[in-house]
Amino acid sequence: MKTLELARNRKTSRSFKKTDVSPDLIRTTIDVAREAPSGANYQGWKFTVITNQDTKKRIREASEAGEKEFYGKVSGDWGQWLNRSKINWMKPYLEEAPVLIAVFARNDVPYSKESVWLAVGYMLLALEEQGLATVTYTPSSVKLVEDVLSVPEGYRLEVILPIGYSNDAKSKEPRLGIEAVLETIS
Amino acid sequence: MKTLELARNRKTSRSFKKTDVSPDLIRTTIDVAREAPSGANYQGWKFTVITNQDTKKRIREASEAGEKEFYGKVSGDWGQWLNRSKINWMKPYLEEAPVLIAVFARNDVPYSKESVWLAVGYMLLALEEQGLATVTYTPSSVKLVEDVLSVPEGYRLEVILPIGYSNDAKSKEPRLGIEAVLETIS
Numbered sequence: 135m136k137t138l139e140l141a142r143n144r145k146t147s148r149s150f151k152k153t154d155v156s157p158d159l160i161r162t163t164i165d166v167a168r169e170a171p172s173g174a175n176y177q178g179w180k181f182t183v184i185t186n187q188d189t190k191k192r193i194r195e196a197s198e199a200g201e202k203e204f205y206g207k208v209s210g211d212w213g214q215w216l217n218r219s220k221i222n223w224m225k226p227y228l229e230e231a232p233v234l235i236a237v238f239a240r241n242d243v244p245y246s247k248e249s250v251w252l253a254v255g256y257m258l259l260a261l262e263e264q265g266l267a268t269v270t271y272t273p274s275s276v277k278l279v280e281d282v283l284s285v286p287e288g289y290r291l292e293v294i295l296p297i298g299y300s301n302d303a304k305s306k307e308p309r310l311g312i313e314a315v316l317e318t319i320s
Numbered sequence: 321m322k323t324l325e326l327a328r329n330r331k332t333s334r335s336f337k338k339t340d341v342s343p344d345l346i347r348t349t350i351d352v353a354r355e356a357p358s359g360a361n362y363q364g365w366k367f368t369v370i371t372n373q374d375t376k377k378r379i380r381e382a383s384e385a386g387e388k389e390f391y392g393k394v395s396g397d398w399g400q401w402l403n404r405s406k407i408n409w410m411k412p413y414l415e416e417a418p419v420l421i422a423v424f425a426r427n428d429v430p431y432s433k434e435s436v437w438l439a440v441g442y443m444l445l446a447l448e449e450q451g452l453a454t455v456t457y458t459p460s461s462v463k464l465v466e467d468v469l470s471v472p473e474g475y476r477l478e479v480i481l482p483i484g485y486s487n488d489a490k491s492k493e494p495r496l497g498i499e500a501v502l503e504t505i506s
Binding site for chain 2: 135136137138140141142144146161162164165166168169170171173174175177179180181182183184185186189211212215216243244245247248249250251252253254255256258259260263264270272284286292293307308309310312315316317318319320
């Protein structure tokens with residue numbers, strides 16, 4: 135089954151080859167996203183595709199400014215996971231990935247956050263099928279990053295997807311067994 | 321491309337045939353969901369599969385009690401869309417669909433809402449590939465419905481997916497053109 139195969143093979147990538155990504159693949163990814171269902175069919179999403187090197191650099195800088203503050207405070211399980219995964223405030227992939235897609239949700243419609251993330255699920259499988267990798271990067275300070283982007287009026291930034299061919303050797307994070315997440319009432 | 325084909329063909333269904341759904345198909349759908357990425361790999365989701373007729377009936381009743389109140393108040397664009405779509409407080413599909421999957425998000429981990437909805441995106445494509453239909457039903461009063469379900473400790477209800485073979489003749493809701501949702505910075 136194709137969806138299961140894509141879902142199983144797909145892993146998050148935080149490092150990308152310099153190889154360019156054809157604009158057709160990005161367009162197809164957004165064509166998949168916009169077929170997703172949404173609350174009252176509002177389609178309260180917008181996508182900005184960024185390939186401009188200077189804009190990517192400024193997004194990286196704004197993101198890292200926010201992350202420096204966050205990583206100074208995070209502790210507990212989350213902090214330990216970040217340490218173990220060697221994830222820190224540096225986000226070079228925001229500059230190095232050939233393409234970024236910034237995904238925005240409309241503020242004044244019901245369930246826009248839910249709808250946008252459902253569409254992001256569609257996008258991840260579309261990228262995987264096209265041989266592309268990404269990470270769902272949610273900035274610690276959305277405000278700082280929004281200042282760099284031209285945020286569409288009435289929308290807010292939900293996530294940035296840096297996209298490219300994976301150069302990340304890390305294996306997929308292990309998943310819990312199905313028994314850990316499934317109950318039945320029959 | 322398979323993902324695009326699935327995304328394009330998939331449409332929401334609010335009416336289901338009585339035909340039973342093999343438990344294997346439901347299990348595969350959850351196997352797809354649990355491959356989704358999640359914030360810090362917390363996998364802050366749980367799935368309850370409900371086939372018990374009495375439980376489904378009580379979920380329907382609790383849902384409709386909440387919807388009656390909501391539909392008495394809704395107006396504007398949203399209200400007009402609901403009227404036009406002939407959607408009202410009655411949710412017979414919660415009782416008639418052979419299977420419900422209640423999807424829960426963990427309260428105390430980062431980005432669990434985002435992760436759950438991303439996984440729901442995976443599930444919709446997995447269901448479509450298996451010939452199954454659903455609607456992402458978000459109760460107007462989550463509390464009333466949670467009272468019927470055994471909500472796992474520390475989790476909250478995000479969505480109920482009634483699942484079955486579609487008996488809904490309605491066509492797919494139209495989508496905006498790609499130009500309406502896409503900007504580029506190159």
